[in-house]
Amino acid sequence: MPRIQPLKDDQATPQARTLFDKIQGAFKMVPNIFRTMGHAPSVLEATLAFDHAIHGDLDPKLRELAYLKTSQLNHCKYCQHYHTGAARKVGVSEEQVRHLEAFETSSVYSDLEKLVLRFAEQWTRQAKVEDEVVSALSQRLSPSQLMVLAATVGLANWTNRFNETFDIQLP
Secondary structure (H helix, E strand, C coil): CCCCCCCCHHHCCHHHHHHHHHHHHHHCCCCHHHHHHCCCHHHHHHHHHHHHHCCCCCCHHHHHHHHHHHHHHCCCHHHHHHHHHHHHHCCCCHHHHHCHHHHHHCCCCCHHHHHHHHHHHHHHHHCCCCHHHHHHHHCCCCHHHHHHHHHHHHHHHHHHHHHHHHCCCCC
């Protein structure tokens, strides 16, 4: 049971309602994470802006792999649910989703995908990424792409921890 009830449309402030309308237009629904964040519309607005910012520069497949790996490590079933669907839409295979936990020894990932997953794992577990991983990624990704990768893992950690702390329920 959620620790804070998601807002219904008639409970939302005008600012939250405007944001809900934008989300509804994009997703055809307002997920409970956003309805809960609606209690603090400025937090919801900043989260949406952050999400918008990670949808540029980096290959969407790499972005979704990083988000999924972070969500797996944080045991966030909510984000895993939504981002598995998003990942499939951008070309992540079912086999890649299944082998995420053992990515290091799996042959279903490219070298670059493994580096991205290693980055997500290290940042999530250690709050820091080893120099050799950053260096290897720097040879394959532009500085802008590295920033988007870092922001993706940061946003995933934020939403994962938010969902788990407040017991956000699907949908």
